Amino acid sequence: MAKPVTITDVKTILTAPNDIRLVVVKVYTSEPGLCGVGCATFTQRALAVATAIDKYLRPFVMGRDVDRIEDIFQACNLSGYWRSGPVLNNALSGVDQALWDIKAKRAGMPLYQLFGGKCREAVPVYVHASGESFAQVEEAARAYMEQGFRYVRCQAAVPGYSTYGNRSMNSFAALNLSQTRTWEPTPYVTMVPDLFAHLRGALGAGVELLHDVHERIPAIQGVWLAKALEEYRLFFLEDLFAPEDVDYFRMVRQQTATPLAMGELFVNQAEYVPLIRERLIDFIRVHISDIGGLTPARKLAAFCEYMGIRTAFHGPGDVSPVGHAANMHLDLAIPNFGIQELSLFRDETREVFPGCPEVRDGCMWANDEPGLGIDVDERRAAMYPYPDHPTNGCWPEIRGLDGTIFRP
Numbered sequence: 001m002a003k004p005v006t007i008t009d010v011k012t013i014l015t016a017p018n019d020i021r022l023v024v025v026k027v028y029t030s031e032p033g034l035c036g037v038g039c040a041t042f043t044q045r046a047l048a049v050a051t052a053i054d055k056y057l058r059p060f061v062m063g064r065d066v067d068r069i070e071d072i073f074q075a076c077n078l079s080g081y082w083r084s085g086p087v088l089n090n091a092l093s094g095v096d097q098a099l100w101d102i103k104a105k106r107a108g109m110p111l112y113q114l115f116g117g118k119c120r121e122a123v124p125v126y127v128h129a130s131g132e133s134f135a136q137v138e139e140a141a142r143a144y145m146e147q148g149f150r151y152v153r154c155q156a157a158v159p160g161y162s163t164y165g166n167r168s169m170n171s172f173a174a175l176n177l178s179q180t181r182t183w184e185p186t187p188y189v190t191m192v193p194d195l196f197a198h199l200r201g202a203l204g205a206g207v208e209l210l211h212d213v214h215e216r217i218p219a220i221q222g223v224w225l226a227k228a229l230e231e232y233r234l235f236f237l238e239d240l241f242a243p244e245d246v247d248y249f250r251m252v253r254q255q256t257a258t259p260l261a262m263g264e265l266f267v268n269q270a271e272y273v274p275l276i277r278e279r280l281i282d283f284i285r286v287h288i289s290d291i292g293g294l295t296p297a298r299k300l301a302a303f304c305e306y307m308g309i310r311t312a313f314h315g316p317g318d319v320s321p322v323g324h325a326a327n328m329h330l331d332l333a334i335p336n337f338g339i340q341e342l343s344l345f346r347d348e349t350r351e352v353f354p355g356c357p358e359v360r361d362g363c364m365w366a367n368d369e370p371g372l373g374i375d376v377d378e379r380r381a382a383m384y385p386y387p388d389h390p391t392n393g394c395w396p397e398i399r400g401l402d403g404t405i406f407r408p
């Protein structure tokens with residue numbers, strides 16, 4: 001038997017192009033020049049992930065056979081005894097995705113080939129349109145449609161409140177300011193159906209529209225909102241409830257056919273299995289690095305396939321381009337792909353990550369390089385150090401008019 005190729009080093013790379021704190025892992029091997037990359041980004045706790053990798057996973061995986069991805073995943077996961085959670089899962093994902101990258105490079109194939117080959121030519125994505133007024137949201141959506149995007153997430157600001165998904169909230173640089181933001185759910189809940197009445201009227205029936213509630217409202221207002229939106233035929237309504245309130249899915253399901261997407265905050269299979277088993281959601285939204293990487297994500301996708309649920313893997317700006325490439329390779333190869341979220345890559349980010357997926361005709365396209373087809377340029381990465389801030393990327397507080405804290 002040939003001598004195994006082994007892990008000779010694991011390096012954590014911290015970089016913040018466009019002020020977004022990203023965590024990327026590079027796994028080096030005993031074969032000269034052969035290494036792989038993985039995404040381990042948990043932007044609000046990035047330094048904790050780096051410690052988990054450098055102090056725990058690196059020494060644990062050194063010298064192991066790179067071919068044994070499943071075994072390494074299981075061993076790492078159990079090595080802390082207490083397992084799951086976003087810090088440990090992201091650390092695990094960095095190593096796991098890098099090992100898949102390495103395996104596909106060794107096979108001389110793009111990773112989607114190892115997953116069974118293409119089910120589609122490219123990966124349709126949804127992009128984010130937002131604005132202070134309905135007219136601004138419409139204008140942003142139209143601009144995307146003109147560029148060939150067929151799926152648009154639409155978020156409008158509620159005047160006087162810090163609304164999730166509008167332009168200022170989307171700026172991660174702004175998120176670094178430790179200032180309290182004000183929020184009240186009722187003005188938002190009453191605004192959203194009016195927004196979609198406007199957008200359907202203006203944009204017609206052809207475009208797929210999406211919306212993210214971001215778990216910010218009392219659950220029963222969520223039930224009302226899902227019903228009120230039914231007539232506007234959303235592609236999906238996301239995070240209507242918080243992970244703590246998932247039992248409400250049983251209630252809302254009896255009352256409306258608005259398609260529901262859930263799961264970006266899930267970090268443990270015990271959280272998402274019941275929703276899939278009972279067919280309480282239509283799209284699984286997990287953030288692949290937050291559940292531990294491609295090894296668990298493949299199993300999750302297959303389970304969803306058997307239950308008639310489609311995928312919509314999380315793809316905001318705080319997934320590194322390496323993570324977007326990982327999403328894309330899995331999206332290409334699964335029959336029950338639904339949609340892929342994409343935060344468009346800016347020039348600064350593309351420079352740090354050569355091989356960043358190409359975006360055209362409303363889709364992400366894989367290059368045919370072996371592996372994930374992407375790398376991290378360490379010299380360029382070093383040009384974008386993490387912004388220096390005392391809370392290191394913590395999210396600012398959101399509070400009601402009486403001072404009550406709200407979910408972000």
Ligand code: GCO
Pocket residue numbers: 043212214264315316317318341
């Ligand atoms: C989305 C998400 C993100 C998250 C962010 C948290 O659906 O795109 O809700 O915008 O808020 O990834 O860091």
Ligand code: MG
Pocket residue numbers: 212214238239264
């Ligand atoms: Mg979301």
